[in-house]
Amino acid sequence: MTGEMPLPGMLAVARRRALLAESDLVHLAYAGADVATLTAVRVLVDERFATLAGLEAAADAAGSPARPVLIDRLLFARERVKALVAPPGRPAHPVLLGRIQLAVADAGHRLLVFLASDGAPVDDELVGLDADQVRISSEIDQSLWDEAIAAAGGLDGE
Numbered sequence: 001m002t003g004e005m006p007l008p009g010m011l012a013v014a015r016r017r018a019l020l021a022e023s024d025l026v027h028l029a030y031a032g033a034d035v036a037t038l039t040a041v042r043v044l045v046d047e048r049f050a051t052l053a054g055l056e057a058a059a060d061a062a063g064s065p066a067r068p069v070l071i072d073r074l075l076f077a078r079e080r081v082k083a084l085v086a087p088p089g090r091p092a093h094p095v096l097l098g099r100i101q102l103a104v105a106d107a108g109h110r111l112l113v114f115l116a117s118d119g120a121p122v123d124d125e126l127v128g129l130d131a132d133q134v135r136i137s138s139e140i141d142q143s144l145w146d147e148a149i150a151a152a153g154g155l156d157g158e
Contacts, residue, residue, distance in 0.1 A: 005062045006055045014055050015076050018048040022099070023083050029093040030086075035152050038095055042145070070114045077107035094148035098141030105137035 025041045033041075056073070059065065065073070081103045086092045092100060112130050116122040 004058070006058050011052070011055050011059065011072075014048070014052040015072075018045070018052045019076070019080060019083060021045045021048045022080065025099070026084060026093075026096060029095050030090070035149055038152075039149065042095075064117070067117065070110070070117055074107070074110045074114050077103070077110045081107050094151065095145060097148070098137075098144035101144070102137045102141040105133045109134050 021041065022045045025038065025045050028037060028041055059069070081100070084096055084100045084103050086096075109130050112122065112126070
């Protein structure tokens with residue numbers, strides 16, 4: 001995008017594409033996909049979430065998001081967390097542990113933004129903690145991914 005405001009439909013499509021890609025990653029992980037496949041799908045997931053973040057940033061550049069936009073973002077974050085939860089009776093898959101942490105941190109961030117926009121008191125310390133959590137969660141995601149892939153590669157002889 002070249003600094004233009006994205007259409008609301010573009011955001012909805014970008015959210016859906018990101019969630020579908022991440023759902024594919026979840027499905028493939030539990031289906032026992034090989035390391036190369038999981039890695040390729042994770043790259044796609046990251047690209048789709050980066051596209052979504054860019055569209056949201058472009059929309060936000062035009063002014064503070066309206067309440068319905070913040071609610072949409074919060075509902076999407078909830079949907080994302082739910083999509084990453086392990087199937088009943090199964091533990092979380094090792095390659096998804098970091099994604100879950102990242103999604104929960106994102107949901108917490110979106111809740112904080114929503115509450116602040118609704119007039120809830122949000123001090124600088126809370127904003128700083130939120131920013132730290134989002135950053136740390138991204139690092140945890142990468143670290144847990146690397147560990148899980150190394151373990152899977154070791155099992156596969158890669």
